[in-house]
Amino acid sequence: MATYYKSNLCSICSKPTAKSFCIGCKKYFCRKDFKEHEQQLSITFDNEIVGSHDELLDLIQKLEKSNYLSLHIFDQIEQWKQTTINKVKKAAEKAQHELIQLIENQKLTIIKQLKPITKEIRSLREDENIVETNIDRLRKKINEMRQKLEKFTQKDINKSVIVSDEQIDWNRLIYISQEQQQKYYPLRSPPTTNIHPNTRWQQNAITVAGGNQQRNRINQLSYPRGLYIDDDQTIYVAEEENHRIIEWKWSATSGQVVAGGNGQGREDHQLNRPYDVIIDK
Known part of the structure; x- marks a missing residue:
């Protein structure tokens, strides 16, 4: 020293x-x-x-x-893998059942449609009254029914029958978050709001909170982290740098501090870098 x-x-x-x-x-x-x-x-x-x-x-x-595979985090990944495999199996079994039902229904429909054609063919053969228009008409009907059944036996069946989600990014289905590069903060809402985890947000939208530079006024935000959206579309924001929870009413131009906002600290009227918020009613 x-x-x-x-x-x-x-x-x-x-x-x-x-x-x-x-x-x-x-x-x-x-x-x-x-x-x-x-x-x-x-x-x-x-x-x-x-x-x-x-x-x-x-x-x-x-x-x-140590063996990395013995770490607890690998157990979590393995558990996720088994759960996902089970979900995929159930989805495949459901698709197989639906396909069987579809083939059976299509088969019964064509059998029903084929009966009058079979009867007409026998009649024309017995009467020996066959003309070109009969051949063209019957050929067209038979070809239409054959095409309906052939789509179940062709190799490119997946193009005409099976509809799958080709938009799945399997590289992002599960991944390890690099905390030093990017942090993810939760968006929470009541069950009635029903925000799906895979919701796709509009690229061109409107600002509903903040947007007036990064400071500590009631119409500004600084490092907003966790969000909570109420039933009446009121937004609650956890601000890490301002050490406060701020409430933004629908279409409001400024917010209202509902917790903290008195500097960083551990007193009853203070918060210390909040990063999440949830409302219990």
Whole structure:
């Protein structure tokens, strides 16, 4: 700890013999209290810096020696995989059942339509009264029915029968969030609002809260994090930098502080970097 010497009052005992000055805390000490100050700094350094450093090294060694697959986070991914596989299986079974029903219904419909044609063919054969118009008409009907059944036996059946969601981005279905690059904050709402997790938002929309530069006035926001939308479309915003929860009524041009807003702290009237908000009615 760098010091220089000048006579002054000791910050501990207030004696006028303080000649030691700590450039860290900017205070004067007498010789006795200065030694105690050094000892306390040494203890704090060992406990907080050296201790934390050693714990970090232990954690790195633990990761190096362990099998990554034994970590709890991999268990969560494996559980998600099994759950997703089960959901995909159920969806495939449902599609197979629907396809069987579709084929059966189509088959019964064509059998019903084919009966009068079969009867007419026999009649024309027995009467030997066949003309070109009969051939063209019957050929057209038979071809139409054959095409309806052939789509179930052709290899490109998926183009005509099966409808699947080709918009799924399988690389983003599950992924590891890089916290240092991007943080995700929740948007919450009552069940009656019914915001689906995969909702696609309009690219060109209107500003409903903030939009007046980043500051702490009631018509401004600073680092808005969690959002909650009420049944009456009132928006509650957790502002991390302003240490407050602010309420924005529908079509309002400014908000109203409903929690915090009195600086960063731990008192009953303060908040400390809130990042989420939920309303319990």
